[in-house]
Amino acid sequence: MVDFTLGEELEALRDSVREFAHDVVAPVIGDYYERHAFPYDLVRQMGKMGLFGLPFPEEWGGMGGDYFALCIALEELARVDSSVAVTLEAGISLGAMPIYRYGTDAQKHQWLPKLTSGEALAAFGLTEPGAGSDAAGTLTRAVLDESTDEWVINGSKAFITNSGTDITALVTVTAVTGTNPDGSKELTAIIVPSGTPGFTVQPGYSKVGWCASDTHELSFDDVRVPAANLLGERGRGYAQFLRILDEGRVAFAALGVGLAQGCVDESVAYARQRHAFGRPIGANQAIQFKIADMESRAHTARLAYYDAASRLVNGRDFKRQAAIAKLASSDAAMLNAREATQVHGGYGFMNETPVGRMYRDAKILEIGEGTSEVQRMIISRSMGL
Incomplete structure (x- = not known):
């Protein structure tokens, strides 16, 4: 029997990160975004929560979790803001993980405690x-x-x-x-x-x-x-970093799913409260179907990264699944951001609105950590083509 239900620890992690994202990040991130300012205070708080140490063993200052835990945290952060989410994602999968995977004991002792605590970034x-x-x-x-x-x-x-x-x-x-x-x-x-x-x-x-x-x-x-x-x-630098990128694509996929789901969240809320012609716009089938398609894309992409993350943490081959998850999530994020902007109309075109930021943030998901074209190359080559 296949069960996609998260265990108690992951559910607790999801709840705590969701609360942090909505109560702490959401009220202030728009100001950081408009000023193009790095959110040191938010990063400091994520460090205190242990988020930078999620997939690392306790002996190196980590939380003893795995990549699945990291992905859950990234999805919840990206539902509210991608700048904060990618700071965590890159700090772990591209910054600390190479030291953990390939570093000597001396290098690990020198760098990992600072990186897993969020005191420093790499x-x-x-x-x-x-x-x-x-x-x-x-x-x-x-x-x-x-x-x-x-x-x-x-x-x-x-x-x-x-x-x-x-x-x-x-x-x-x-x-x-x-x-x-x-x-x-x-x-x-x-x-x-x-x-x-x-x-x-x-x-x-x-x-x-x-x-x-x-x-x-x-x-x-x-x-x-x-x-x-x-x-x-x-x-061996190229081979090492190909492995790091494969892992990072799973985390990147979770970030993309978070953005795609955030577009759904904002669109549902707006469709309920925005009235036109005497009723909420969410009462119109055109809006209902648009949001239903958005939810379907986010859900499907989530299952793809769940599969890739599960394979990764269980020591199975995951290269193809990581590419599929990254491709599916970036497609979902781009399409959902466009549709969410349409649902919001003129308000969706304003930078100060969450969907305005999501629309701007979505495009890089088709480029960073391997373009969508590269993901298609990986997938097709894995099929013997």
Whole structure:
């Protein structure tokens, strides 16, 4: 028998995060969003709630949960705001998780307690101005100076989340460190602490959405870090980060479902209270059917990420399911955001309304952590095509 009912612990987590999102995030996030300001106070409170430690063992300061718990929290946050949700998602799946998965004991002891408590954030430096979906096109280079036992890094990264906050502790970057026997680039992951000489965080982007999250271009000019800052195995950086991206797509899917469901929540509430021609607009079948389709999309996408997350935490292959969940959730988010804006009419076009923000936030879900086209490539290749 297949049962999609969540256990008591996950239900309790869902309730607590939902309460936090509605009572704490919702009243203030619009102001942060309009000012393009990073919500340090909200991040601090999420840290105190233990959200940044959800999928990590207690020995590293975590909550002893798993990716399913993280996904539940992300969905509830994104029902209200995606900037806060992606700060948590990137802080865990792209920031702390590479250290946990591939770090040495010394690296874990140095960084994980700060990251799992929310005291500090870490970022994932993969994308470059000329290398997005094609990560093998990486141009950033790192050379090992054997005389000083240091990596010397030169290059740049683009669109990096959580990379320039006052509490950003490090960025893990992928760099070309040589050539493989087959002639391809040898890619290696290296930890670069914030404040390292030559490491410059460029001014924040002016973004269409996620306006209360932190995103920067990064430049590296003869940046020197100890050889011990190698993360994982030399030459395995690409493979390591493919695994990290697969996991991250499950979390990203949960975020997309949250946005899609948030559009439903706002549309139902508005359709009940907005009157036209002497009755609530929700009494009109055209609106009813539109919202019914929105709910169907959110529900279907939720089942997809539940499946992917279940496979992940149970040690089963989940790569195809992660791609399906990410594709389904981003499609649902985009379509629901458009329809929610239509339900709200002129009010939906105003940035200060939740659906106005959701409409702006939805598009990046078809791009970040692997475009929708990349997800279709993964799915079709897994079918032998």
